[in-house]
Amino acid sequence: MDQTRNDDGAFPASDPQAQVDKIRPIPRISIQAFCETESVSHPIEMAGADRRMAKAHLKVQMGGIKAAIEHFQSAPTPNLVILESRQRPQELIGELELLADVCDPGSKVVMIGHHNDVALYRDLIHRGISEYLVAPVSLADVMSVIGDLFTAEGAEPLGRTIAFVGAKGGVGSSTIAHNVAWSIAKLFSSDVVLADLDLAFGTANINFDQDPAQGIAEALFSADRIDDVYFDRLLAQCADHLSLLAAPSVLDRTYDFPGDAFNALIEIAQRGAPAVVLDVPHSWNEWTRSVLSRADQVVITATPDLANLRNAKNLVDNLVKLRPNDSLPFLVLNQLAMPKRPEISSAEFSEPLGVEPLAEIVFDPGGFGNAANSGRMIAEIDSKHPAVSVFHHIAHVLTGRGEAKKQKKGGLLEKLRLRA
Known part of the structure; x- marks a missing residue:
């Protein structure tokens, strides 16, 4: 963890630590993540241990979208589902269509992919995916996207x-x-x-x-x-x-x-x-x-x-x-x-x-x-x-x-x- 501060004692605006410090406490929500690589599962697990996530309940599993489909066939979906997939865009869209059949419409979905593709991003947003991130992701990325999704629009920030x-x-x-x-x-x-x-x-x-x-x-x-x-x-x-x-x-x-x-x-x-x-x-x-x-x-x-x-x-x-x-x-x-x-x-x-x-x-x-x-x-x-x-x-x-x-x-x- 980089702890380097500017001359005034604060962190540079581009510093990931500064991003994390600005994140407000996450409300009482349930989150399930289905990952394929440790480079993605690790920062999500770190987020789950963060003090700002004390009210939230986070569970991380391996297996990606296929594991999520199997799991939600017999279990309710949480407030937020985080998915990782290394599939190419065409295959990824196909798997997500299968997932939609077993997901509750009120759940938010964050997709973490391995292809930096603008067309894919637009397609996913059009299909109702809340956010698309490109791997590798950091703790700041995970915490920021969760905070953005579950902060009430127009609500005054906490002191x-x-x-x-x-x-x-x-x-x-x-x-x-x-x-x-x-x-x-x-x-x-x-x-x-x-x-x-x-x-x-x-x-x-x-x-x-x-x-x-x-x-x-x-x-x-x-x-x-x-x-x-x-x-x-x-x-x-x-x-x-x-x-x-x-x-x-x-x-x-x-x-x-x-x-x-x-x-x-x-x-x-x-x-x-x-x-x-x-x-x-x-x-x-x-x-x-x-x-x-x-x-x-x-x-x-x-x-x-x-x-x-x-x-x-x-x-x-x-x-x-x-x-x-x-x-x-x-x-x-x-x-x-x-x-x-x-x-x-x-x-x-x-x-x-x-x-x-x-x-x-x-x-x-x-x-x-x-x-x-x-x-x-x-x-x-x-x-x-x-x-x-x-x-x-x-x-x-x-x-x-x-x-x-x-x-x-x-x-x-x-x-x-x-x-x-």
């Missing part, structure tokens, strides 16, 4: 989820998540929902000087009746275009959740905002693993010491396994140049992870402490603070809007270094 998690407690992941959410809302006048998933000890309400009566706990414990209207009532307005789903301010109960507890809540948030920022607590259990594995992008915050390096490496390795078709997580190195503290250099830290830092933030307890105690973001306290340009840079990269304008070298950049 992208960006999960922030710390490699260790106290590394500033929440502070970065909150400030980046604020930057996205301010820079692009785009609606953002910030969800504080640390129900026991979340700080988003304090950092934004909010004290809502209800928040994320009510949404989770009322999952059976939550809808868009109820969800909107739980949001606290923090700034123009920025809404907060706050964690409780008291420890009046324990919070133990199954792995899929947050799925419905996040999906509702995605329907109402182009960006959903998830402030994930530093813990490793079923639900945090599920949230991180399903997020569109993951940002790991770490400080430059050995414990953080070990934990960050474990996180990256596990997320690569959980998200085999996704881009690597982003890395933010925080609290650099702390007086009298020895630290691992940026190059030494990133090398075993295989991830270059998206940004590096210098230790500044005064600036960040003043902002936290005031219940405001860094940019609201001091718009010229060097961290503001970092948060804007991260916001540009995560939203795919290119790179924020960089400052000239020297001056502030000697204290605060940006890396794409």
